[in-house]
Amino acid sequence: MFFDWLKNRPFNGLQAMTAAAMIGVMIAGAAQAQDAVTKEEEELAANSVTHQMYLDMKLGKLNIHGDNAVVEALVLQRDIPVSYDYIATLMRTPNAFGDGPACIVCHGSNDPAKSYRGMDLSSCEGILRGSTERPSRQIIVPGEPEKSLLVKMLRNNRMPLGVPFFEPVSSEAISKVKAWINDGAKDDETFQQKVLPLFAEEDAFGSETACIECHKSHRDPPSFNEVNLKSYEGIMKGAWSGTRGKEGKPGIPIVVPFDAEASALVQRLTMNRMPPGIDPGSEPNHPNTLLLMQWIEQGAWCK
Amino acid sequence: MFFDWLKNRPFNGLQAMTAAAMIGVMIAGAAQAQDAVTKEEEELAANSVTHQMYLDMKLGKLNIHGDNAVVEALVLQRDIPVSYDYIATLMRTPNAFGDGPACIVCHGSNDPAKSYRGMDLSSCEGILRGSTERPSRQIIVPGEPEKSLLVKMLRNNRMPLGVPFFEPVSSEAISKVKAWINDGAKDDETFQQKVLPLFAEEDAFGSETACIECHKSHRDPPSFNEVNLKSYEGIMKGAWSGTRGKEGKPGIPIVVPFDAEASALVQRLTMNRMPPGIDPGSEPNHPNTLLLMQWIEQGAWCK
């Protein structure tokens, strides 16, 4: 889904998405000379990614140059299968997704007494099994990288920006938000007096920044992800950035009534971005994160 | 032992120890609000490192923030098992313990004709077997990271600082020191006239620096490791830094009479820090070195 979207975007969209990683991407001002394509060239291209690439080069469809841009063009856009062998390397290598320890340092066993979340990222079976500590959770949704918790953990910063890693995840403020959602997320007096003001309050969630400094309207900029936490209506409209430009589509919900744990609003307040200690400014579209997403998109196969 | 000591130290001690690696460690000025701990929380914490962490977060016991500091707090202090799988990665990855080649490039076989020291670091069995070249040596003392040669080789610079990697290890000066120790390390005329002056002599051991420039008293600063090479008495008192503050304890011996090879004084003059070519200023407490030490502390298990 994510990669379908990626594949259909113009190059300047691709450029915007991974701007930090793709410095140097350029779009040729004029198309290349487009020679006639021979039948032989078409036949060769039918079963060969190499000849598909040659054909596109000849047709002037590939005129990016720069660093990681070629990887986007060679692997992501062409849906080259990503092997578990490579995913295994990423899971056991320090700094694979940005500066930080290797995943398997903290997540190397299904025993919750030995490994955070009882999660074993050192084998393909372990990745598919997910976190075994109750409540157990899948971390991979095969075919759906953006819905996969493993990907979210690598890309999403804990909010508000600047909150320390060890800020309690069950503070009074967070508990109020959770209780409100688990009671049905109603627009009642409790919400208006006890919950809504938290989003405007500095220091409510462990950082000096108030939520609404960055999430105040459905337009980005200035509102990151086009989230509006200034009113009940704004919150329930969700994140517009995920659906922007698709006429008539609602935003992506950030509150799931009666299920605080499944609500992005709570997840973002409680889940520290991985690997621990990573700079919140680190590129969420790290090339290896994109390759992990492609592996999931392709089905997350072990062989 | 090392980690017991680490675990019991206050955070500012921890900070001092790995200062270079832990920039950004901060101690919250005030303790967090310490809510009452419920029985459920205690039960959850009993068999889960995740819930132990939550509990400590709630109790305000974890208020470090910064980069590698979270790893210290998440893995080292909590004694999370380090898997051989991760150690295997470190042994075959360039720059794993600081800039330099992967361990297995030089140490990949038990045949001394093919591999330095006849040491095979590419398998767990090989690591446990140690160097097979005579005199063969264990490089791991399970449970005792600080006594393990593998750890010493990664942390200790060859002395004096600045000595080239290929400076002979059996020079006349080094031979005199070894002979003195192997003869019983007595305070005789030979020692006073032929050995002691070497420690005060520039260029005696291959560097412009004389030993006593950095090792002149039992106080650090100015004396690194609180070693004093200015007199027989000073040398035999050993390194005070290892026992500092423990009333009545002697220093750690640097001379083992009748056994030059086992004497730190000789080892430090002859053993090049690994990996070859590493900058002597490189952090001895590299996060991966600490994780290797934890694996040894935990028993150096292969599975």
Place this chain on the structure above:
Amino acid sequence: MFFDWLKNRPFNGLQAMTAAAMIGVMIAGAAQAQDAVTKEEEELAANSVTHQMYLDMKLGKLNIHGDNAVVEALVLQRDIPVSYDYIATLMRTPNAFGDGPACIVCHGSNDPAKSYRGMDLSSCEGILRGSTERPSRQIIVPGEPEKSLLVKMLRNNRMPLGVPFFEPVSSEAISKVKAWINDGAKDDETFQQKVLPLFAEEDAFGSETACIECHKSHRDPPSFNEVNLKSYEGIMKGAWSGTRGKEGKPGIPIVVPFDAEASALVQRLTMNRMPPGIDPGSEPNHPNTLLLMQWIEQGAWCK
């Protein structure tokens, strides 16, 4: 062959070769004191790389100091066996040979529909099999690192410098060069009027630089690789740099009449340096590339 040559060169030649990687190499002005070598020392050295090193240290033969220089001296010059285990690590690690994606990201299967060139670099069998896409090709010539395509791909920049990765490899200009070679590489009217002028023309091959700006005589500097593309005679003399100083030897041919694909002149115009996106200024003698070459020199054994 390559390493024989390397092993027999004086250290300042070694220094010149890997200048960027070996900053800090120094030759001691005076030889070390050369003590007499005992019979015991000689016997110990016979079957031990460690004692061979000790002996050479004693004899003052190893007085390099600096960073990667020790690796050259410890591994390359002493022909320490490089294990496939290490090669396997390199093939699956990002940035192993310079900044860029891991080899197995694009080359992980023998199916040309799934992997560029139908090449599987994730197993030793796959490396030995080479590219299976027709025309299939060996990428390793055991014992001959400099003739191995895998090595060439890692070291040689596509020409002219600055040409974008996705510049078509079958442009009109390149096709003319290929046709000329496949017709026998004769010094005829077609060559003089249609082919030779291309090497003097800016933009002929996708970069602003004309070939002859850097390849104009058999002397380097100013002519890289001592290639001269200014005349038929110059081209057919080949690259002098490969044979320089060997009296009476011809240059290494860059044109193989009747075989354009085997001609370095065409290869350099069509083959992008690996990994994709690597800076053309990256050190061609990356330490890991040298270790890969040593593995091939030693026979490219899988165990």
